[in-house]
Amino acid sequence: MNMPFYVSPEQLMKDRADFARKGIARGRSVVVLAYDGGIAFATENPSRALHKISEIYDRIGFAAVGKYNEFENLRVAGVRYADLRGYTYDRSDVTARGLANAYAQILGTVFITESKPLEVELVVAEVGATAEDDQIYRLTYDGTVADEHGHVVMGGQAEQLGRKVGEGWRADMTLGEALRLAVTVLGSSDGGTPRTIEPGQLEVAVLERARPRRAFRRLTRQALAELLAEAPGETESGGEGGTATPQAAPASSESAEPTESAESTEPESTEPTGTTESTGSGESTGSDESSGAAEPSESSDGDDSTPEPPAAPREGPPQD
Amino acid sequence: MDGFGGGPGGRGQGRLPDAFLRPGSSSFVEFLAEHAPDRLPGAIGAGGSIGAAGAVAGQGGYPRDLAPHATTIVAVTFDGGGAAGADGGSAATGSSGGVVMAGDRRATAGPMIASRSIEKVFPADEYSAVGIAGAAGIGIELVKLYQLELEHYEKIEGSLLSLEGKANRLATMLRGNLPMAMQGLTVVPLFAGYDLERNQGRIFSYDPTGGCYEEREHHGVGSGSLFARGAMKKLWRRDLDAAGAVGVAVEALYDAADDDSATGGPDTVRRIFPVVASVTAAGYSRLPDDDVAAVAERIADERRERGSLA
Numbered sequence: 180m181n182m183p184f185y186v187s188p189e190q191l192m193k194d195r196a197d198f199a200r201k202g203i204a205r206g207r208s209v210v211v212l213a214y215d216g217g218i219a220f221a222t223e224n225p226s227r228a229l230h231k232i233s234e235i236y237d238r239i240g241f242a243a244v245g246k247y248n249e250f251e252n253l254r255v256a257g258v259r260y261a262d263l264r265g266y267t268y269d270r271s272d273v274t275a276r277g278l279a280n281a282y283a284q285i286l287g288t289v290f291i292t293e294s295k296p297l298e299v300e301l302v303v304a305e306v307g308a309t310a311e312d313d314q315i316y317r318l319t320y321d322g323t324v325a326d327e328h329g330h331v332v333m334g335g336q337a338e339q340l341g342r343k344v345g346e347g348w349r350a351d352m353t354l355g356e357a358l359r360l361a362v363t364v365l366g367s368s369d370g371g372t373p374r375t376i377e378p379g380q381l382e383v384a385v386l387e388r389a390r391p392r393r394a395f396r397r398l399t400r401q402a403l404a405e406l407l408a409e410a411p412g413e414t415e416s417g418g419e420g421g422t423a424t425p426q427a428a429p430a431s432s433e434s435a436e437p438t439e440s441a442e443s444t445e446p447e448s449t450e451p452t453g454t455t456e457s458t459g460s461g462e463s464t465g466s467d468e469s470s471g472a473a474e475p476s477e478s479s480d481g482d483d484s485t486p487e488p489p490a491a492p493r494e495g496p497p498q499d
Numbered sequence: 500m501d502g503f504g505g506g507p508g509g510r511g512q513g514r515l516p517d518a519f520l521r522p523g524s525s526s527f528v529e530f531l532a533e534h535a536p537d538r539l540p541g542a543i544g545a546g547g548s549i550g551a552a553g554a555v556a557g558q559g560g561y562p563r564d565l566a567p568h569a570t571t572i573v574a575v576t577f578d579g580g581g582a583a584g585a586d587g588g589s590a591a592t593g594s595s596g597g598v599v600m601a602g603d604r605r606a607t608a609g610p611m612i613a614s615r616s617i618e619k620v621f622p623a624d625e626y627s628a629v630g631i632a633g634a635a636g637i638g639i640e641l642v643k644l645y646q647l648e649l650e651h652y653e654k655i656e657g658s659l660l661s662l663e664g665k666a667n668r669l670a671t672m673l674r675g676n677l678p679m680a681m682q683g684l685t686v687v688p689l690f691a692g693y694d695l696e697r698n699q700g701r702i703f704s705y706d707p708t709g710g711c712y713e714e715r716e717h718h719g720v721g722s723g724s725l726f727a728r729g730a731m732k733k734l735w736r737r738d739l740d741a742a743g744a745v746g747v748a749v750e751a752l753y754d755a756a757d758d759d760s761a762t763g764g765p766d767t768v769r770r771i772f773p774v775v776a777s778v779t780a781a782g783y784s785r786l787p788d789d790d791v792a793a794v795a796e797r798i799a800d801e802r803r804e805r806g807s808l809a
Contacts, residue, residue: 234654256519258654262527266647267538284514393650 202298287322597779598700605763627692632721674709723755
């Protein structure tokens, strides 16, 4: 009588994948894209202290979406891994590929063996000597590693936003062009009307190829404002029909999250900066099967393809 | 539910050990001591190598004759042009002060010159420099670990340590070398940096037991420091600017090399000149060799003109 119900492995994996996907889809998207001088990371994040984009090593950067405490733990592990490796051998022996493999093992093992998968999605990017040597790896909750080229979007509506970035992206974009594209795309994440995101609400960092050793640099609000304002009329890189100059008058409270107060009742909640809002239109991150399918395909899993925000029912349980 | 993957047994295979994922310390040295103590340099943290050092001392004479020793390091603070007289008030960015650190290029093993071109002044991080005198191998390893320690903290915490924090961290790491110091393999660092809160350059000296002392105006360590300090006492002025401080540091090394056999002077034949670095609000920067060469030449010219034979 104490015997557990039989659950088929397929069902088990699917449940876990759905669970992780829902958690991830609630977060704000992160856009990672190459530009002519390196690799840029951008996300909407009003917090100055709780970063979603970080430095791992000299030429390696890290970006994450999902539960803050989980990816923060992975970030610290990555810094330790890289520093230990560089200390044991040489600084040039620390590579994004090695780090991505280490992360993949953690994510994959937790997905299979722990009671709950990690609700995170990561990008590990390394800027090389030339653009051809750049590496961008995307890791999903189940340990899948995908080698991306040029650009990648993760988080809520990754599929849809990724397509928009793909339309506007060119390999030889300047930093200003790349960031304007990224911000325009981030601003269109609500599905409905595109909105402008002011520089103070953005977290932006770059891996600059030209910098001598530590390539990682955060862009200050002021530097960001200048870059975004460079050519206000620019439309072709936006891919959004020139909906708006990416930075404009102080954005109203749209990015201050009306949902924040409700969401952040738990201090440890997924994204400390409020998370629910981006999930308005169904999720698109889903690859159905657990490990095999790396690329998020436009699958709409039967159970939550409705516009109903999947966040609502799942507020409490995962946070502990 | 747990029929899959073997539960906790599944850990450990191909996955990073738990130490990597454990929340807590921002210190790389602590992480290393916990996870891979065998990779700590010398005796830091582990007393195991005392016996080894003793054996070395026993069979081959003094360690001082075996291991290359680095010699003189000096550091000189300066106040910047406009800030003469006023203390904290001139903190406004711009031509505020900083500190210059310089080290000669010689390493000795007993009476032998072990290296003519060793470098003993390093950036500790963006806003500080560290120079080492004493056993070169241990010192350079210590610096390497110290640089990593500061960078590790910065990456994990997302902010820089305070200047005192950095100075104290170095003291702790140095304390771990005490057993080696007792055997004769002493390392004495000199730490200098730009204090972003006080907007001034500051200097910290150490003793082999890990004592950390703040120095005022200028300081020197190493075998030639006696002479270098004497020179700096006469040359240092309150209104030095960056170029003036470089001049004082290079001249102090010149005097040290004059009287200390273990300190190397400017080598105009091989074109080897002291390493000179300045740390200001703009960060650490090392002076190009050509600039140092010009300063060294100017000092030599001045002395030639003076015509003193002593």
